[in-house]
Amino acid sequence: MTINTLHKTPLETKNYHKPVMLKECLEGLNLKANGIYVDATFGGGGHSKAILENLDSTGKLFGFDQDADAKDNINQITSHSFTFIEANFRHMQKFLRLYGVDKVDGILADLGVSSHQFDTAERGFSTRFDANLDMRMNQSESITASKILNEYTEGELHKIFGMYGEIRNAKTLAAQVVQDRVRSRINTVEEFKNTLRKLAPRGAENKYFAQAFQALRIEVNQELEALQEFLEHTSEVIKPGGRLVVMSYHSLEDRLVKNFIQKGKFTGDEEKDFYGNLLKPFEAINKKPIEPSEEEQKLNPRSRSAKLRVAERLRK
Ligand SMILES: C[S@@+](CC[C@H](N)C(=O)[O-])C[C@H]1O[C@@H](n2cnc3c(N)ncnc32)[C@H](O)[C@@H]1O
Numbered sequence: 001m002t003i004n005t006l007h008k009t010p011l012e013t014k015n016y017h018k019p020v021m022l023k024e025c026l027e028g029l030n031l032k033a034n035g036i037y038v039d040a041t042f043g044g045g046g047h048s049k050a051i052l053e054n055l056d057s058t059g060k061l062f063g064f065d066q067d068a069d070a071k072d073n074i075n076q077i078t079s080h081s082f083t084f085i086e087a088n089f090r091h092m093q094k095f096l097r098l099y100g101v102d103k104v105d106g107i108l109a110d111l112g113v114s115s116h117q118f119d120t121a122e123r124g125f126s127t128r129f130d131a132n133l134d135m136r137m138n139q140s141e142s143i144t145a146s147k148i149l150n151e152y153t154e155g156e157l158h159k160i161f162g163m164y165g166e167i168r169n170a171k172t173l174a175a176q177v178v179q180d181r182v183r184s185r186i187n188t189v190e191e192f193k194n195t196l197r198k199l200a201p202r203g204a205e206n207k208y209f210a211q212a213f214q215a216l217r218i219e220v221n222q223e224l225e226a227l228q229e230f231l232e233h234t235s236e237v238i239k240p241g242g243r244l245v246v247m248s249y250h251s252l253e254d255r256l257v258k259n260f261i262q263k264g265k266f267t268g269d270e271e272k273d274f275y276g277n278l279l280k281p282f283e284a285i286n287k288k289p290i291e292p293s294e295e296e297q298k299l300n301p302r303s304r305s306a307k308l309r310v311a312e313r314l315r316k
């Protein structure tokens with residue numbers, strides 16, 4: 001089945017997204033009024049607006065987002081220091097060069113989906129509404145979640161559910177999807193949930209749904225590949241002494257960020273120079289990730305899983 005008569009949720013920018021750990025992110029960036037900064041995940045613009053309040057007319061902020069809906073929020077920004085770039089942050093360095101920028105003082109990335117994406121039924125990110133299984137952050141891309149479910153091989157589905165959803169019975173789930181899709185394509189949230197219900201542990205159905213949806217979302221948006229490319233570019237783009245501030249919402253992202261900051265490698269391996277010094281571009285400012293206060297978690301339950309890591313670019 002394909003759902004065509006979807007109710008379009010109005011874009012209410014004030015409810016677009018509540019910025020998480022705003023104060024901690026700003027402190028992490030160690031803002032200078034005349035500095036050049038990047039907000040790699042503009043979303044509702046909450047972090048960007050706060051950064052701009054700390055810049056003078058010589059400072060600059062470049063905001064990236066790959067979702068065309070995010071662009072509608074730039075009309076709330078009046079500062080001439082701001083430039084919006086509708087692009088995937090994996091291409092950050094190339095776009096900055098187009099704007100004549102070689103080095104910046106700090107980069108913020110608040111990873112994952114916005115509340116707007118999650119709460120807009122027809123985007124297909126949420127298990128709460130029935131809709132087509134889309135899940136694309138950039139709606140001009142061609143791979144949707146339903147395409148993956150209906151066209152990937154059983155082996156590929158097994159890998160995605162296991163690696164990105166950390167689902168224990170990933171192999172059985174992949175086989176079930178392949179069996180069910182023969183009868184009719186799995187195009188909607190409800191249709192996929194019907195397949196998931198057959199294998200979900202009793203009493204933990206919602207967690208199982210969430211894991212499977214996370215797996216598809218990561219694959220649709222190539223989230224881990226984009227994050228790795230982006231992180232590699234940050235070491236070339238951030239000035240010595242400049243800051244990298246990354247907030248992640250699941251362990252797969254946080255592991256990459258942690259390994260990159262602490263070891264300079266995504267796998268956690270180490271590379272040392274002739275003298276035994278670790279070869280890495282950043283030094284962690286906090287050994288442990290910063291988490292939202294209890295008060296923030298109460299006010300904004302979606303902040304609960306956030307982990308913030310702050311690092312400083314080492315001088316070569
Ligand atoms: C958690 S929200 C950011 C919210 C924002 N900090 C705010 O205060 O409103 C994440 C945003 O990043 C965007 N995004 C995620 N991955 C991206 C990528 N690889 N390139 C560009 N934008 C991305 C999403 O479209 C979404 O709007």
